Amino acid sequence: xxxxxxxxxxxxxxxxxxxxxxxxxxxxxxxxxxxxxxxxxxxxxxxxxxxxxxxxxxxxxxxxxxxxxxxxxxxxxxxxxxxxxxxxxxxxxxxxxxxxxxxxxxxxxxxxxxxxxxxxxxxxxxxxxxxxxxxxxxxxxxxxxxxxxxxxxxxxxxxxxxxxxxxxxxxxxxxxxxxxxxxxxxxxxxxxxxxxxxxxxxxxxxxxxxxxxxxxxxxxxxxxxxxxxxxxxxxxxxxxxxxxxxxxxxxxxxxxxxxxxxxxxxxxxxxxxxxxxxxxxxxxxxxxxxxxxxxxxxxxxxxxxxxxxxxxxxxxxxxxxxxxxxxxxxxxxxxxxxxxxxxxxxxxxxxxxxxxxxxxxxxxxxxxxxxxxxxxxxxxxxxxxxxxxxxxxxxxxxx
Ligand SMILES: Cc1cc2nc3c(=O)[nH]c(=O)nc-3n(C[C@H](O)[C@H](O)[C@H](O)COP(=O)(O)OP(=O)(O)OC[C@H]3O[C@@H](n4cnc5c(N)ncnc54)[C@H](O)[C@@H]3O)c2cc1C
Numbered sequence: 001x002x003x004x005x006x007x008x009x010x011x012x013x014x015x016x017x018x019x020x021x022x023x024x025x026x027x028x029x030x031x032x033x034x035x036x037x038x039x040x041x042x043x044x045x046x047x048x049x050x051x052x053x054x055x056x057x058x059x060x061x062x063x064x065x066x067x068x069x070x071x072x073x074x075x076x077x078x079x080x081x082x083x084x085x086x087x088x089x090x091x092x093x094x095x096x097x098x099x100x101x102x103x104x105x106x107x108x109x110x111x112x113x114x115x116x117x118x119x120x121x122x123x124x125x126x127x128x129x130x131x132x133x134x135x136x137x138x139x140x141x142x143x144x145x146x147x148x149x150x151x152x153x154x155x156x157x158x159x160x161x162x163x164x165x166x167x168x169x170x171x172x173x174x175x176x177x178x179x180x181x182x183x184x185x186x187x188x189x190x191x192x193x194x195x196x197x198x199x200x201x202x203x204x205x206x207x208x209x210x211x212x213x214x215x216x217x218x219x220x221x222x223x224x225x226x227x228x229x230x231x232x233x234x235x236x237x238x239x240x241x242x243x244x245x246x247x248x249x250x251x252x253x254x255x256x257x258x259x260x261x262x263x264x265x266x267x268x269x270x271x272x273x274x275x276x277x278x279x280x281x282x283x284x285x286x287x288x289x290x291x292x293x294x295x296x297x298x299x300x301x302x303x304x305x306x307x308x309x310x311x312x313x314x315x316x317x318x319x320x321x322x323x324x325x326x327x328x329x330x331x332x333x334x335x336x337x338x339x340x341x342x343x344x345x346x347x348x349x350x351x352x353x354x355x356x357x358x359x360x361x362x363x364x365x366x367x368x369x370x371x372x373x374x375x376x377x378x379x380x381x382x383x384x385x386x387x388x389x390x391x392x393x394x395x396x397x398x399x
Contacts, residue, residue, distance in 0.1 A: 005073075005077070009077060012074055012077060013077045013081060016077065016078050016081045016082075017081050019054060020081060020085040020087060021085065024047070024050075024085060024086075025046070025050075027043075028047055028087075029086045029087070030086075031043060031088075032086045032087065032088045033086040034366055034367055035351050035366070035370070036088070037370070037371055037374050037375065038209070038351050038367060038370065039088040039089070041091075041124065041166050043088060044090070044091055045122070046121070047087065047090075048090060048095075048119075048121025049122075051090070052119050052120050052121065055068065056068055056078075057120070057121075058095050058099055058118070058119050059075055059078060060075070060095075060096065060100060061099060061100065061103050061115075061119070062103055065103050065111065065115055066115065066119045071307075071308070072304045073308055076304050079253055080252070080253045083251075083252075083253025083254045083257060084257060091124055091125070091163075093124070093127050093163070093167070093171075094123065094125040095118060095119070097125070097127060097241050098114075098118075098125050098127075098169075098171045098190070098241070099115065099118050101188070101228060101240060101241050102114055102228070103115070104240065105228050106228060110190070110226075110228070114169075114190070123169060124163065124167045124168050124169075125167055125168070125169050125170065125171060126161050126167035126169075126170050126193075126213075127162070127170070127171060128158040128161055128164075128170045128172035128191075129141075129158070129172075129173050129238070130158060130159055130160050130161075131143060131157060131158055131159060132157065132159050135160075135384075136383075136384060136386075138173070138238075139183045139235065140182055141173055141174075141175060142156060143155070143156025143158065143173075143174050143175060144156055144174065144175050145175065145176050145187060145189060145222070147176075147224065148221070150223060150224055150225075151221040151222060151223055151224060152174070152189065152227070153219055153220070153221055154172075154189070154197075154219075154220040154221075155217055155218060155219060156217050157214060157215060157216045158170075158172065158214070158215040158217075159203075159215075160213075160381070161200075161212065161214070161215045162211060162212055162213075162381075163213075164193070164200045164213040165202065167193055168193055168194075169190060169191065169193060170190075170198075171189070171228075172188075172189050172191060173187075173188060173189075173234050173235075173238055174186070174189050176231050176232055177231075177232050180232070183235040184232055184235070186235045186238070187227055187231050187233070188227065188228040188229065188234035188237045188238060189222055189226055189227055189228070189234075190222075190227075190228065191220065191226065195220050196221075197219050197221070198215065198216070198217060198220055200214070201214045201216070205373070205374060205377075206376070207348070207369075207370040207373035207374040208348025208370070208373075209348060209370065209374070211374070242382075242383070249320055249321050249324060249382070250297075250300055250320040250321070250324030251324050251325075251328055252293065252296055252297045252300060252324065254328070255324070255327050256293065258331045258332075259289070259293065261335075262286065262331060263286075264364075265335065265364055265365075266282065266334075268362075268364075269339060271340070276337070276338045276340075277338075282334070282337065285330070286334055289327055289330040289331055289334065292326065292330070295323065296320065296323040296324050296327060299319060299320060299323065303316060303317055303320075318391060318392045318396055321382065321388050322385045322388050325378040325379045325385065326385075328378055329375060329376065329379065332368075332371060332372040332375055333372065335371075335372065336368065336369060336372050339361065339364075339368055342360060342361030342362070342365040343365070343368065343369045343372075345360050346370065348370070350366050350367065350370075351367050
């Protein structure tokens with residue numbers, strides 16, 4: 001495996017580093033450093049527009065539609081630098097999910113209408129896949145779309161829809177045929193969130209924040225021209241979407257950043273007459289997490305080295321989501337242990353810029369408990385880790 005960076009790759013890394021150091025607005029960087037999961041959407045949109053103007057708005061899209069044409073190693077370098085510089089995560093639903101689907105399967109009119117507003121950060125999207133009875137068994141979904149002239153009439157509901165309350169558009173899987181095998185009766189529809197009959201209701205998660213929603217569809221008329229590709233072929237486009245972001249899913253850069261911060265905080269906080277960082281039990285668990293993180297990073301690099309050598313990624317790709325999310329959760333738990341009793345009284349509004357009460361603990365404790373509680377879900381969303389293990393057992397180990 002050849003994973004050393006060559007001179008060209010090092011020069012590319014320096015260019016990326018320089019751009020991020022000079023163009024990322026300080027207030028956006030600071031907010032991302034403190035609370036990476038709670039960056040306000042106006043910050044994300046502003047940053048997306050800066051990336052767009054640099055030509056880096058959607059690195060994974062085809063070059064003629066706004067992509068960068070970077071190879072796998074350049075994308076890896078970019079992601080690592082991006083996360084190390086405390087840049088906010090790009091909204092995944094437009095750039096990483098529906099954007100590539102529209103690029104690959106959309107009509108010219110759909111490309112014309114949607115891709116520009118996504119890459120410029122003007123329109124936000126959300127993902128309407130899960131339903132109350134259909135999560136892991138997604139293909140059992142029942143939200144119905146029945147043709148009526150030039151429209152579909154949609155009835156049903158979606159759940160756990162992240163950011164639906166500030167999304168302009170939703171991409172949905174809907175049932176268009178009930179007579180066939182469940183995967184063969186699904187279509188992929190794009191809906192304007194302002195269409196009459198769509199109602200969004202909040203779900204407050206255990207971190208105390210509004211991030212998740214239920215979305216209800218009551219006789220919603222959606223033009224048939226908003227369907228992606230063929231009717232009843234939605235499962236194919238959905239699988240393409242899920243498989244699209246493979247190497248970024250492990251969040252290696254973000255976890256590395258977290259390790260640095262954890263060491264700083266645990267070096268300040270006191271326990272048993274010394275710092276938390278000096279405690280044997282803490283050090284040993286931190287080392288375990290660091291080793292696991294290194295293993296995930298090397299797995300990711302192995303995949304990239306294979307791609308660079310023109311070979312398809314092997315079975316190791318399937319382990320990235322499991323390994324990456326487990327490391328993230330271990331680090332969040334250690335962070336809570338490091339700040340000890342300051343984690344207990346966390347007020348849900350402590351991240352609110354309008355809050356005028358002083359923080360209960362030192363500034364560096366702000367947002368840590370929220371992050372821990374929110375990311376408890378990392379092993380559930382994007383296909384739960386149990387389901388990923390099932391896929392590995394079946395597709396890789398042939399059990
Ligand atoms: C924070 C968060 C954000 C989300 N955002 C979105 C979003 O934006 N859009 C969207 O469409 N969805 C979203 N989801 C939904 C997410 O995709 C589902 O929660 C996930 O697919 C699991 O489905 P479920 O909740 O119905 O659990 P179930 O499918 O009911 O599973 C319950 C438990 O049983 C286990 N299980 C189920 N089947 C098997 C099996 N065959 N083998 C072994 N174990 C199994 C699961 O791993 C899980 O532990 C989000 C979820 C969360 C928590």
